[in-house]
Amino acid sequence: MGSELPEDLSLDRPQELLRDRVLARIRQAIVAGRYRPGQRLLEKELCDALDVSRTSVREALRQLEIEGLVEVGPRGRPFVAEMTAVKARQIYEFREVLECAAGRLFVARAPESACAELQALAARFRAALDTGDLVERLAVKQAFYDVLFTHAGNPAIHSVFDQLFHRIGFLRSRSLGQQVRAEARAAELDQIVACLVARDAEGAANALGKHIRMVSAAAVTWLESREAGEESWDA
Template identity: 45%
Template sequence: MATSTSSLRVVPNTLSLRERVTQVLREAILNLHFEPGEKLVERRLCEETGVSRTCVREALRHLEAEGLVRRTPTRGMFVSEIGPDEARQIYEVRSVLESAMTRQFVERATEKQLTALIAAFRRVEVTSSGKDYLAYARALEKFSACLMEGAGNEVAHQILDMLSARITYLRTITARAANGEQDSVLALRKVIKAVQQRDADLAEQASRDFVQNSATFALQVLLKNSAEAAER
């Protein structure tokens, strides 16, 4: 097994064009450079990004899988509008998956993986006080990645990665207030605590609470928004 310990593997660090286009479009959506519900016309995206239609189309398909855009046959792609109901579903899935993986982490992770998780948590703490949303989002994703790694479940990792696109989107849409992040970090600290104590039940519950914390906040804002929209 040459791969496990001292991997000499050279990682191809040059992202393919399609991947870079995907990134650019994803960030554009997350930064609200496009409005929710806006139609994304391929030809226009080609001009704006300066790449071919082939590439743009493939990138859009990927974003469709992530749930950031939706396709209506023969009518085109639209930026997703994520309402309260879909948000609830997303958080439900995330809660269930992430808490289960937290439990697995407690039961399976090595010391090294634990220190990695703690380091990732530190980064979350640091970025949470700053003003860069996306840095905070990336720190959370990294934390999640460490969790999945220690839990030994790459499949779950991929699924949560897909979901995290929409979750970050929700964070942006609901334009979470500053203390929202502080609460989150607080809840996350409890997770870390429980994990360090190797208390699987407590860790699972803390993880559930952590997601619940984000969920209730986002849902409040979304419900208020959709109520206002209904009034008009």
């Protein structure tokens, strides 16, 4: 009896990795605001920019549709999903539940090395604030949540959070690009990290909840102004 796998079960690792890379690049472009809410995503333009096939681009767009970052309009034309004040409020409410749970789990399960990672990230965020480096600020926030949710030890919560986090990526980019709001976020991050390092579960949950409510209020207010015709995506 042979030991070879049936042909249809063979793995194509290089192509699988390429799809992941294409997905990550398009997702990051949307999150960073290179492609704005409502903007058409042209397959040929993406293929040329990424130097990949239409198949790779289409697979990435299908995944981004599942994640809620892309919607499909008439004749199957994909575009960056619009974010409304109602959607944003719902996402932030759910995000608060997930982050507070992750904070408590982190306190109970995380090793000391994870606490040291968070302290280093808080310092990096402060340094990026001083230099005005928005790309670094966004990268640090992503790294912070990766450490928090990884060491919370619940992959299911982590997976759900990642999808929510991507969906409000454009709002995060806009908020952290404004110096006054970024300074407020830095102070909130310092407080969150201090509580996590001190193994103060309730303090961490409270600090995380306060942070989410603050960013939610700012995002929802701005979106409501935009919906009323008082602001544009570039404002």
